[in-house]
Amino acid sequence: MLSGISKLIKPELFMIKKFDASLGVLFAVFALGFIGPLLYQVQPTAVAGPLEAPPSRQFPLGTDAYGKDVLAQLIAGVRGSLQIGATAAAISLLIGVIVGLIAGYKGKLVDNLLMMLTDIVLLLPSILLMILIAAYFKWRDPLLVSIIIGVTSWPWVARAVRSQTLSLKNREFVNLSKMAGLSDFQIVIRDILPNIASYIFMAYVLLMSGAMIAETGLSMIGLGTTQGLTLGNILFWAQVLEAVRRGLWWWFIPPGATLVALAASLLMLATALDEYFNPKLRGS
Amino acid sequence: MPEPLLLGLDLRASYRLRLGEVKAVDGVDIEIPRDSIVGLAGESGCGKSTLINVLLANIRPPLVLKSGRILLDGLEILGISREEVRKKVWGVKVSIVPQSALNALNPTKRIIELVKDAIRQHTPASDQEIISLCKRRFEELNLPFDSVYKYPHELSGGMRQRVIIAISTLLNPRLLVVDEPTSALDVSTQKQVLKMMVDMKKEGIIDSILFVTHELPVLRQVASHIYIMYAGKIVEYGPADSVFFRPLHPYTKALMYSVMTPEPESRARGLVTIPGEPPSLLMPPQGCRFHPRCPYVMDVCKKSEPRLVPLSDERGVACFLHHGESVN
């Protein structure tokens, strides 16, 4: 199966400009989060210098209202956000794919019930659900935040996986596998899953960008993680301590810009992959 | 000899793709006489859909016209702007009945709206005039007139097909091009649809029909002339009866043998096979394009390409076996 997937990735993919550009941006942001701490060894949580210092040679992104280094916070925040984004996306994906596969493959009553559930969760706005759930937890570690985001953002994945499964399960190769005595589980794993692999990958990318934005939203309203730093956390303190009205632009622009760069490049990556896997969009 | 309705000369058109150039129509000459039903037969991927687009002067990237002239009812239709084609050709000189009747109508408009839009592009007419024109035509064709006030999804597949034929011919175009329109219909509806088109020609609503299909029995019922296309080229043409009963090109023969109909002749013939499959237009074989599958292949076939040679006033074949013959 892996050799099959790797066969789908051809040099042509790199001819899509959007793909290259988004990979470049992603690489830069990842480097900031993961190589950054090695090059810039300043404690993000310690008071590092004067209060509210604008960017300078010593503090490339200045300091906040407590005198903490913004660049150091940004580096830690990127990692925190990526971590939550990746975990939350994995949780949503798992729920969405399992629900979608079962609903699509089993059909009938199971399908009807699961889709009703999916539609209900879809209709209830995920960000409101997240806020509501998070409100009841006093302490929220990154895993809890990821779970809260994950359990509220899966419905559209479930719907898409279901509809793809539905169209795949009556394909003749599935019938041929069935007639060869393969079990339902084997068919789902070997025949159906590989066909939606490209979609699953795109969904993951989109979920991740969505989850990071959701995390920031939760943080902004005061319900983000209570442990460690994320981009949302930085923005929250900047907002609470009136960074905007007091003109401390270096405090809120870089974390937001980093988030936008991350989310937009993930979306662009998904768009590029979509063009690659669905040539219909690319033009005749 | 009277001037034909459509004369296409040296038509060449290709798709420019990343993988290379696909010569889908590669040097085709075609003639559609007035008052005729011309059948164009060929298998999938032989270039017949592309040829339709060329004959309609509907050429858009990635399709590129390499050469050719088309004279349609006294008008040169290649080399004029798309705008001009739209005004002077489509709907008035030539109309198409598209392959998929299911999706050819705008799903959110009542049929009458499309009719109004289509007619007003060509002539200024009041609603009243359009409706009465429509009504008259629907009555002539035995179609229930109230269907024009419906949305496409309210009509059955066969009905939609017939309504499309009526719409395409509202302005009495001289030529009707029909692209495999019957393959999705059940045989009884198919017969009605065919009858409807034949009658339209008889009544002079249209002059001629170009009928493109891979189903030879259908052509046998309606066509007066036949063109056989293989791998981007015409390999044989002639009056229908003559081509059906004395096919000359080995490919035409193979095609005839592959037809199974519920007739004693067909059962008596049994299963006659030819090897191989139609070639890819991206890399057609050298020499005669049929030579790798041909039971009569000669050395010359592998090296040079046979030209389409007229054997009489009406018949022609592109095969070395028959060069130098003449047929009456």
Added chain:
Amino acid sequence: MATISPFIIYILRKIVFIVATFFIFLLIIFALPRAIPGNPVAALLTQIFQQAQANPDTVKAVYRKFLEEFGLTKPLHEQLFDFLSRLMMGDLGTSIAFYPRKVAELVASYLPWTLGLLIPAILVAWALGNLLGAWAAYRRRTKVDNALLPVFLVLSQVPYYWLAMILLYVLAVTARVFPVAGAYPPSMSPSLTPAFVLAMLHHYTLPFLSIVIVAIGGWAIGMRVLVIYELRSDYVEYSELLGLSDKRILGYVFRNSILPQVTGLALSMGTVMGGALITELVFSYPGTGYLLFRALSTLDYPLIQGTFIILVSTLLAANLIVDILYAYIDPRIRVSYVGE
């Protein structure tokens, strides 16, 4: 077969579904404080009770009221019954932070600001986004599309509140073109005088723009893809070969592509609302977002619940309206199917 029009059936189904969704949402609201380990509401009650020495009378009153409303001592099914019957009578409980004000009344006074901000912003963004997206699709493979698409992509990923921060910083703090906070000047009291309306619009501009600009991106991306697909459909080709002009055909395509966007409108409202709530914080705009933030920071659970119930019912109602509208404009739903 009975001849109920499919339009009516469609709408009835939607209503049943939306009511069911609302009921399930109420169950979630009910279950959350009771299901989470270490019951946060009970913990809060104990905390309040322990502080009772500080200001005995008020706190005791709050405590009693609160205990009664949540009814934590009763069996679960009675709690649920109480909860639902209170709701039926429009009683959302009493706020702790704004004691003794009722939650319903509080939310009602903040909701108009939120809706006044959201509804116009959503509609304007929807219209502009669709037009821009259709334009980009029409000019596909040209400079227009190549320039617009990345802008849409990036915009769609900008959090509303971050753009709000930037606009606030640039246009209010630095350039001083717009006010820095609130929905109207603190010196004025709400009235229908021209001066007040003008001042209100002045305060309204930035929050409105920050929502519209971001939301345009998402709509435009969606519409662009829809139009591109639609332009390839068979009816476009056939209409063209009937001699129809590009203008006519684009009209068809635009109309058909906008239909799924109407359904999209229903689904996206929640997301926009979520973003807008936080945008209100940035502008200190006195809407439900601001109220919710207060409730969250004081752990005022009755107020939190009440705000959510109102917000979600508003959203579901809006959803229903959009669905009905959709059924009306799409003939495939409106007109009965009588084919084969």
Added chain:
Amino acid sequence: MLEVRNVSKVFTVGLFSRHRIEAVKNVSMSVRKGEIVSLVGESGSGKTTLCRIILRLLEPTSGSVIYDSVDVTKLKGKKLKWYWSRVHGVFQDPYAAFHPFYRVERILYQGFNLLPRLDEGEKKRRVYEALKSVGLKPEEVLGKYPHELSGGMRQRVAIARCFILNPELIVADEPVSMLDASTRIGIIKLFSDLRDRFDSSVIFVTHDLGLAYVVSDRVLIMYKGVIVEEGDPVEVMERPSHMYTRRLREDVPLLYRKWEGF
């Protein structure tokens, strides 16, 4: 050998099943050893549904399918595998029959799942032999991905699975309707080869009256979920008894005769 008894299939659409579609209505039929039977019907006649019920890919709403004196609609597990090794199917779409991620021989090796254990060498030998039997050169096919083969070649590979299993009955659902005219006969011929070699029976499910007439020993005409006529092909074509068959016979375009009034 195989008998379909009073089989019906009703599809319901939607949770509250407002629409009921009766695809197959109380159909009975049987197949004898070494016989080629055609099941002819137009789209919506229920022929594909019936074929899937026989192949046990669908469960009937009522009725039974008896093979070797067992009702196969109830089979599970090992017994079901045994049934599939005796009764096997070939489908319409040679593109959809192959999973794009796997090499084409996958569907052949899958077949061994239904047979008693064989060692790898023996499996390979049988795959080679089967490919040769369907007119393919093993070395040109093995290791290829489906998109590297033409439609006709793929259909041959799909049929090769039957040469490995040599089942008693092959149910072929429109096996040539998506192939080019000039390659069709070659594929049809493979089924008569299977019959000649293994004495297998074949059910051709087809919309093509001509195909049924030319190749089969017996034809069944299906219309709106019911088998309306059955018999010797020459008999049925020349003296159709049911209204529908008569209409079909009249409306199918022929090659050697022309319709009147055209």
